[in-house]
Amino acid sequence: MAVSILIDDTGQAWTANDPALMRRAGYADARVDFVTFAVAERGFIHLRSIEDGVRVTLSPGAFSRVSLAGALQALNDLAPPRILLVSRAGRGTEAELFTSVFAFIERAEQLAADPPIEIKVPRYSVQRGLRNLTTPPFALVRPIVDLWKQRRGELGEEVHQAVLRAGLFHRTILARQVAGSSRLITEHFGSGIKVMLPCEHLLIVGRELSQQPDREYGAWMEQAYAETGWARRPRLESVRALVRTSAGATLRTRYDRVLLPWQQKGELFVMCLSIQREVPAVVAAT
């Protein structure tokens, strides 16, 4: 049986043809179907099951973040493998396909009527399924993940060449785990990772990964690397962080990272391939 629900302006889910909702929404013109009216005129969000997923129809700039939160809860419940976002603005209609609730919400938050939520926590990451690596934002990373699988995590010159070919060398961090310890020593810190001054990328090589100008951020980052080395499995995360630089500025950064555990001659390495989602912006300077 098909799911067809409307999320109202309080974030509550209703069956799409509920007469009580129609009355509440002030629906009177039978020439326009109720769902179209509710989406366009009331900023409701419509969710309908389609083959292998859910179609979400909304009107950009008309719905609130509360309605979106209601849609988020419904989608978390439904756990659809695919989400087709249909944005209706005036006479135009646009469609986008997403393979995760995370990617859908990330996009839909940009379309909400109310201003974005101000991120206040210093840093957080959301772990994401590895199947997201098949989506376009991760196209550059995919050959390296494939190589990781082919080589069963064995690091070598071929891997270095693949990173260079993908144009990701400047967005890569490589750390080596000290034998018999959990300390991670930086082997390479890409110059394209703009949380440090240019010379600092070189200075950190040979030092512990956590020894960055922002020690708290460094320790937090090191923890994720250590866990990847520990689990011996790739890990994909989306990160939001505020990072202090040695110049006294605080940068807001948003990126996705793919962490790959490698081994070479009995030593464990963790590689981070970072995909920038937002150019780091200065949010505070002292």
Added chain:
Amino acid sequence: MESAEQTLPVRDQGRRPRHRRSELDIYAGERLRLARQLAGCSQQQLGEALGVSFQAVQKYEIGENRLSAGKLVKAAAFLGVDLVFFAKDPAASGALAQSTGFTTEEMELVRAYRALRSPALKAQLRRLMTTLAALVPEAEAGER
């Protein structure tokens, strides 16, 4: 989809659906607790921001009560995380998705323990750790 539909809390003719504690509520509660901890805020403070008691926040955090969409947005704005923080990626579930929760030092300990081959030595080490842990208050007092 059929089973998902059965669990989806949809208003039926204006009646509020009965709440059943689900895996999703537990997940949402865990994320709420994590966001609160990241923001360095107490249950009392979050409760005040949401206009509920700290006991209600506790219930949200253990998934006993479901956070309404309005309160979810209020909580996200107060704690300073965006809505994606609460998005569930089913493919990320399981051991891989979960942080081990170990600190680097704890992982070092477990790794060293696993490197030991002798079961007898491992047993001795466990006894030593248990004894030390039992002595912690005295040891900490000694350090002061």
